[in-house]
Amino acid sequence: MSQAINLQETVFSVTVLNILSDDIEQVKSEINQHIKKNYSLFTGKSVVIEPKIELNDPVFLALLVEFLYQLEIIPVAIRTQNEKIKLQAEYAGLAVFSEAFDKTKIEDEKIFDQTLSIKTALIINNVRSGQHIYAKNRDLIVMGYVNPGAEVIADGNVHIYGKILGKVFAGASGLKQAKIFANNLNPEMLSIAGRYQLSGKINKNYKQCFVEVSLDSESSSIKYRKVLWDE
Amino acid sequence: MGRVIVVTSGKGGVGKTTTSASISVGLALKGYTVAVIDFDVGLRNLDLMMGCEKNIVHDFLNVAKNQASITQALIADKWVKNLYILASSQTGNKDDLTTQGVSKVIDALKKAGFDFIICDSPAGIEKGAKLALHYADEAIVITNPEITSVRDADRILGVIQDTSKRSKENKSPVLEHLVLTRYQPTKVKNGEMLAVDKIVTMLDIPLLGVVPEAEQVLSAINSGRPVILDKGTDVSEAYKDIVARLLGEDCQQRFLTEPKKGFFSRIFK
Numbered sequence: 048m049s050q051a052i053n054l055q056e057t058v059f060s061v062t063v064l065n066i067l068s069d070d071i072e073q074v075k076s077e078i079n080q081h082i083k084k085n086y087s088l089f090t091g092k093s094v095v096i097e098p099k100i101e102l103n104d105p106v107f108l109a110l111l112v113e114f115l116y117q118l119e120i121i122p123v124a125i126r127t128q129n130e131k132i133k134l135q136a137e138y139a140g141l142a143v144f145s146e147a148f149d150k151t152k153i154e155d156e157k158i159f160d161q162t163l164s165i166k167t168a169l170i171i172n173n174v175r176s177g178q179h180i181y182a183k184n185r186d187l188i189v190m191g192y193v194n195p196g197a198e199v200i201a202d203g204n205v206h207i208y209g210k211i212l213g214k215v216f217a218g219a220s221g222l223k224q225a226k227i228f229a230n231n232l233n234p235e236m237l238s239i240a241g242r243y244q245l246s247g248k249i250n251k252n253y254k255q256c257f258v259e260v261s262l263d264s265e266s267s268s269i270k271y272r273k274v275l276w277d278e
Numbered sequence: 279m280g281r282v283i284v285v286t287s288g289k290g291g292v293g294k295t296t297t298s299a300s301i302s303v304g305l306a307l308k309g310y311t312v313a314v315i316d317f318d319v320g321l322r323n324l325d326l327m328m329g330c331e332k333n334i335v336h337d338f339l340n341v342a343k344n345q346a347s348i349t350q351a352l353i354a355d356k357w358v359k360n361l362y363i364l365a366s367s368q369t370g371n372k373d374d375l376t377t378q379g380v381s382k383v384i385d386a387l388k389k390a391g392f393d394f395i396i397c398d399s400p401a402g403i404e405k406g407a408k409l410a411l412h413y414a415d416e417a418i419v420i421t422n423p424e425i426t427s428v429r430d431a432d433r434i435l436g437v438i439q440d441t442s443k444r445s446k447e448n449k450s451p452v453l454e455h456l457v458l459t460r461y462q463p464t465k466v467k468n469g470e471m472l473a474v475d476k477i478v479t480m481l482d483i484p485l486l487g488v489v490p491e492a493e494q495v496l497s498a499i500n501s502g503r504p505v506i507l508d509k510g511t512d513v514s515e516a517y518k519d520i521v522a523r524l525l526g527e528d529c530q531q532r533f534l535t536e537p538k539k540g541f542f543s544r545i546f547k
């Protein structure tokens with residue numbers, strides 16, 4: 048029997064679940080085998096589903112999503128260019144990414160992990176489309192813009208003074224207490240400890256003020272708080 | 279020391295070669311010695327725009343690959359003195375161009391004492407564009423007033439920050455300049471095109487100049503005569519301003535708004 052799935056770790060504490068077969072039973076049984084082998088690799092985490100084949104069964108994704116939820120795996124999105132699969136994803140309630148999500152594809156990534164005495168990475172410039180900044184094991188401060196198509200990632204908190212128009216990841220290795228601080232929030236996506244929110248879901252009241260983004264400790268959903276200085 | 283300036287954009291067809299040709303001529307007219315290099319291996323364009331396509335014996339790739347010397351390959355421009363063109367090869371393979379090859383050419387031009395070395399980049403963010411910007415001290419980023427080209431300009435600015443030799447050696451960063459071409463104030467007014475200030479805010483780099491859209495650009499290209507040589511047109515004036523600003527002169531931005539109606543068109547309205 049040929050392989051039905053394989054798993055791929057990314058920098059964003061998100062695992063990519065590559066689907067190599069459209070036989071749902073085969074996929075389910077291989078996921079079960081993976082969990083038996085290495086429970087923590089998978090469970091309690093968010094995954095991005097990436098079909099490498101055509102999905103001819105119209106309910107395949109819906110069944111898979113249901114199955115993953117039962118296992119406490121949170122499917123957040125699907126990555127595909129295929130229009131049919133995009134439609135299925137809509138029914139299954141998944142966000143669609145069309146861009147690469149793969150660590151190996153990140154060229155010229157800047158990793159800040161040199162001096163242990165410094166706990167913050169400071170970026171004075173704008174972060175531009177196609178650039179990736181990763182503050183490993185530390186907080187990240189960006190003085191400039193995070194432009195559309197740019198990604199800034201930190202294992203700790205992220206503070207951004209300029210406009211946020213790209214993607215921001217705090218707590219990228221799973222730190223649930225990590226926060227994002229923003230002045231002007233209009234991102235393509237925000238993520239804290241693997242939880243995601245796309246731009247359309249953000250209330251516009253939070254877009255033009257100083258705001259703290261964090262994870263709700265009970266529901267683990269992303270929440271926003273306006274920070275007011277003079278009360 | 280010679281200034282190495284790359285003219286780049288990310289997106290194709292926005293006016294890189296038109297701009298390279300005109301600023302090279304403009305700088306030479308001011309008395310500086312200028313070499314302009316066509317990095318678009320496999321797609322010759324610059325030589326056509328400069329009207330020197332019949333004079334090519336050796337090209338950029340020949341020099342990069344040690345098949346010809348720089349003095350053999352430089353073509354004297356037919357419009358102005360002090361300007362030399364290093365044409366791209368039409369037959370060569372782009373993969374034949376290497377960092378070492380480019381380094382050899384740039385070093386030779388610097389040693390020859392050129393005041394300006396202008397590198398006309400191919401479109402894209404792949405190897406060819408990266409080679410063109412690798413040795414740059416300065417970058418002129420060309421964009422048109424529409425969102426895809428602005429986005430690509432942002433992208434190429436990131437590539438410059440990440441991959442240029444200056445950034446790899448932790449030297450002072452590549453000096454960035456923005457040139458907005460094919461600007462149509464009337465369309466901007468009607469909301470069909472992005473306004474210049476909006477683009478400058480998005481990209482957040484200094485504006486070197488705005489070149490309006492004009493039909494005579496195409497006819498200039500077809501006649502192999504850089505458009506800056508036209509007399510008294512908005513486009514040639516715009517390129518002259520750009521050259522002046524590159525040389526540190528402080529001249530006010532023009533061509534940002536609709537031209538005022540002339541005397542006759544006012545009378546016959």
Ligand SMILES: Nc1ncnc2c1ncn2[C@@H]1O[C@H](COP(=O)(O)OP(=O)(O)OP(=O)(O)O)[C@@H](O)[C@H]1O
Pocket residue numbers: 287289290291292293294295296297318323399400401459460461489490491492493495496499513
């Ligand atoms: N100011 C202008 N007004 C009108 N047309 C223009 C203007 N500038 C450039 N063009 C037109 O845009 C086209 C592309 O110009 P050009 O070849 O300089 O672009 P490029 O960026 O070098 O393209 P490539 O990416 O293919 O190298 C040409 O046909 C030219 O006539």
Ligand SMILES: [Mg+2]
Pocket residue numbers: 294295296318323398399400
């Ligand atoms: Mg060109």
